[in-house]
Amino acid sequence: MNYRLGIDVGGTNTDAVILDEGYNPLAKAKTPTTADVTEGISTVLSKVLSEGGVAPEEIKYAMLGTTHCTNAIVERKRLNRVGIIRLGRPATLAIKPMTGWPEDLKEAVGNCFWIVGGGHEFDGRRIAPLDEEGLRRALDEIKGRVDAVAICSVFSPVDSEHEQRAAEVVAEELGEDVPVSLSHEIGSIGLLERENATILNAAVVKVASATAAAFQAALRQHGISCKTYFAQNDGTLMSVDYAVRYPIFTVACGPTNSIRGAAFLSGLRDAVIVDVGGTTTDVGVLVNQFPRESSVAVEIGGVRTNFRMPDLVSIGLGGGSIVRQEPGPDGRVRLRVGPDSVGYQLTSRARVFGGDTLTATDIAVASGVAAIGERRLVQDLPDDLVHSAQEVIVHMVEEAIDRMKTSAKPLPVVLVGGGSILLPDDLRGASETIRPAHFEVANAIGAAIAQVSGQVERIYSLAEISREEALAEAKKMAVAEAVAAGADPATVEIVEVEDVPLAYLPGNATRIKVKAAGDLLT
Amino acid sequence: MPRKLGIRDIQDIATGAAVLGTGGGGDPHIGMLMAIQAIEEYGPIELISPEELPDDALIVPSAMMGAPTVIVEKIPSGEESLVAFEALQSYLGREVYATIPIEAGGLNSMIPLALAARTGLPVVDADGMGRAFPELQMVTYHLGGLKATPMVLTDEKGNSLVLNTIDNFWTERLARSATVDMGGASLIAIYPMSGKECKEHGIAGIVTLAGQIGAAIREARGSHDSAIDRVLEITGGFRLFEGKIVDVSRRTEGGFARGEATLAGMGSDQGETLRISFQNENLVARTERGEVLACVPDLITVLDAETGKPVTTEALKYGYRVVVIGIPCSEKWRTPEGLEVVGPRYFGYDIDWVPVEELARDREGRSR
Numbered sequence: 026m027n028y029r030l031g032i033d034v035g036g037t038n039t040d041a042v043i044l045d046e047g048y049n050p051l052a053k054a055k056t057p058t059t060a061d062v063t064e065g066i067s068t069v070l071s072k073v074l075s076e077g078g079v080a081p082e083e084i085k086y087a088m089l090g091t092t093h094c095t096n097a098i099v100e101r102k103r104l105n106r107v108g109i110i111r112l113g114r115p116a117t118l119a120i121k122p123m124t125g126w127p128e129d130l131k132e133a134v135g136n137c138f139w140i141v142g143g144g145h146e147f148d149g150r151r152i153a154p155l156d157e158e159g160l161r162r163a164l165d166e167i168k169g170r171v172d173a174v175a176i177c178s179v180f181s182p183v184d185s186e187h188e189q190r191a192a193e194v195v196a197e198e199l200g201e202d203v204p205v206s207l208s209h210e211i212g213s214i215g216l217l218e219r220e221n222a223t224i225l226n227a228a229v230v231k232v233a234s235a236t237a238a239a240f241q242a243a244l245r246q247h248g249i250s251c252k253t254y255f256a257q258n259d260g261t262l263m264s265v266d267y268a269v270r271y272p273i274f275t276v277a278c279g280p281t282n283s284i285r286g287a288a289f290l291s292g293l294r295d296a297v298i299v300d301v302g303g304t305t306t307d308v309g310v311l312v313n314q315f316p317r318e319s320s321v322a323v324e325i326g327g328v329r330t331n332f333r334m335p336d337l338v339s340i341g342l343g344g345g346s347i348v349r350q351e352p353g354p355d356g357r358v359r360l361r362v363g364p365d366s367v368g369y370q371l372t373s374r375a376r377v378f379g380g381d382t383l384t385a386t387d388i389a390v391a392s393g394v395a396a397i398g399e400r401r402l403v404q405d406l407p408d409d410l411v412h413s414a415q416e417v418i419v420h421m422v423e424e425a426i427d428r429m430k431t432s433a434k435p436l437p438v439v440l441v442g443g444g445s446i447l448l449p450d451d452l453r454g455a456s457e458t459i460r461p462a463h464f465e466v467a468n469a470i471g472a473a474i475a476q477v478s479g480q481v482e483r484i485y486s487l488a489e490i491s492r493e494e495a496l497a498e499a500k501k502m503a504v505a506e507a508v509a510a511g512a513d514p515a516t517v518e519i520v521e522v523e524d525v526p527l528a529y530l531p532g533n534a535t536r537i538k539v540k541a542a543g544d545l546l547t
Numbered sequence: 548m549p550r551k552l553g554i555r556d557i558q559d560i561a562t563g564a565a566v567l568g569t570g571g572g573g574d575p576h577i578g579m580l581m582a583i584q585a586i587e588e589y590g591p592i593e594l595i596s597p598e599e600l601p602d603d604a605l606i607v608p609s610a611m612m613g614a615p616t617v618i619v620e621k622i623p624s625g626e627e628s629l630v631a632f633e634a635l636q637s638y639l640g641r642e643v644y645a646t647i648p649i650e651a652g653g654l655n656s657m658i659p660l661a662l663a664a665r666t667g668l669p670v671v672d673a674d675g676m677g678r679a680f681p682e683l684q685m686v687t688y689h690l691g692g693l694k695a696t697p698m699v700l701t702d703e704k705g706n707s708l709v710l711n712t713i714d715n716f717w718t719e720r721l722a723r724s725a726t727v728d729m730g731g732a733s734l735i736a737i738y739p740m741s742g743k744e745c746k747e748h749g750i751a752g753i754v755t756l757a758g759q760i761g762a763a764i765r766e767a768r769g770s771h772d773s774a775i776d777r778v779l780e781i782t783g784g785f786r787l788f789e790g791k792i793v794d795v796s797r798r799t800e801g802g803f804a805r806g807e808a809t810l811a812g813m814g815s816d817q818g819e820t821l822r823i824s825f826q827n828e829n830l831v832a833r834t835e836r837g838e839v840l841a842c843v844p845d846l847i848t849v850l851d852a853e854t855g856k857p858v859t860t861e862a863l864k865y866g867y868r869v870v871v872i873g874i875p876c877s878e879k880w881r882t883p884e885g886l887e888v889v890g891p892r893y894f895g896y897d898i899d900w901v902p903v904e905e906l907a908r909d910r911e912g913r914s915r
Contacts, residue, residue, distance in 0.1 A: 113622075115626070116621045116623065117623075117624065118625055119581045119584060119623045119661065120581055120584055124580050124583075146730040147616075147617055148731075152621070152703070152704070216622055217577075217580075217622070427866055428867075429866065430865060430866060433793050
């Protein structure tokens, strides 16, 4: 047997699922996410194995989507001290690395940077030769003072030679064991945002290796010996080796897993996905089976970054959202749902479970939309309260759906996540609503079925090369990257192509972005 | 009275510059970070009003030219404007008295501030546009008959180039191609002028105005109505339309990002549709029935309905709830000569310019 295990760590719950070769779910389990995330993973692993009666040795692949790295950045805990090397002198001196960072985060990563000669122009010419001597002097100073190095060169998405060479010099000076993060492998055009993402990546390398080790230990403990992967925020997988080098790509993988899981369960290629959890609802868009990427700078832990992230609207609405009546600005009583939530304590604190807190779930049960817990416990709720609260909930979700659509045309809406029982079948802006089987563990399924991808983003001058040639070259590079990351060459497809002409530049400068994805080579 | 600008002022001016940028002009964010770092290293900036300038003083605008996409990647060294000013001083054999923004909107609002902090030169509270425009000759200094040259272009490597041209259209052409060789962006010292000329042809008080707009948006954080109302009060502007963006189309023509945004009305504009045409900046706002609500050179700015913060043309996307405001442009543009350079027909629209305040009054009258 060739089973797959998928685990997704969410803000409220940690979910797991085991799929057979045909991707049919054999077992699923849910457990509260614990403060020490690894503990919850171990618990859910025991649960899912005992529920499905699956022999551990039948599991050949294990995929983990986790919030370890995000949490480390947000909490400023367990971060590496990072030596930051920017290649671009004399350009870029007007704005130093880490400008605009929160002070505590700057301190946590060591606030240690150098700007060295190097970098390129938009058309690939060099700004200056790489100043190897200056680089070696900088490395001499940081030797022993940093755990990791981040390198960011001007226009490295156009030409990465200086970053590559600098990485070799770092290995010579500091040894092979010091992890090095290169910006062209992490972000796109926009020096400061790409540099920020690269620094954050270097800062969580240690957390990622510890997480990988703990996950593998937990698997071994349960008798599972298999290949392990991490889920990335674009809906594809990376090997543990790769994840330890590019841990920043695990940030926001949870919502992405839900979107991919919803795509798989519904069989749709294009749709709006609404994932209702215990505390929040994420609304994303599925385009050709993958989540649409955000086109604007995304903040992580108070830092502006520009690496790929799923385009999401998150609202403070979940199954555990607390429902309150409070006086509005005009003095009249109004209803508020969330953003605070009873979270994983839903089954002890919600009214339908005998608790004393009025939650969104109680409203859904009272209004007949959902049937869990004991309905008689909410029979005393006044009709107009139930009615208006239900209206607030539906309105919040409809607004979020509307903000995510790119046209006024109604689209199919797929409802997933444990909290999606709050929602009725009829939603404004939806051509139809779909509640697939196993909707409550769509995120873990998304992790389990994830593919492997490669992505390329470059600026081409269409004066020198035709658009077709440029696209063909970028596609070839993306496919090669996907295969290098572990994809089966026979299944690799181009899943996304974007070309954007750049204003005010000559020679028809165009930014081309291509992504290829394929099934895991088994 | 001269006054000092600190970091908070710079942040407010940057927000105001995005409002005056009418959707284009480049994101002031990078320029703001440059100015803040310069203030942190060299101290606050002195802002002086045009009236304080001696008539014979040499005033030189500083700016960035080229692609904003390049500047966000190849950030300046900070020395470029210094080199440009030194080259111009030695060419003219005179000391520069003060610098001044060429445009108060967008990224270029910030470049003179960063330079001023480094050099100690004062910044004149005026500019040559009262907003943002895409071309070098689209300045009130040009209308006043001033020449763009001698101008100096510099790059981060230390190269500098002094240009002397027969007219401002040649300046635009030669400076553009030098800028490309410099890597797609250059820093420039341009339109050197006397204190007297600055008083006559500059748009006075615009830096202060940008700061007031930014402060109003900052202070009103969280209550959008008051932010937008305060901006209208400060600028003498009009609320043109409230709606949701339902479509955005973009294309690149002649190096410019052109396009149209379509808005479905909300609130009192329910049932109406507005189209905003842009070429880097927002140029014309008209309803589906063909009624023009505002057009260039008057300012058309899109504000986020929730926060009152300005939305650039690049950030326009489906689903955004926005309020479109119109701000009367400087009187200097409201002449036959001014309209020839920056009126709707120059940008290829077959309409005549009518002041935004007149259009607003007419519309008000009809809805009664």
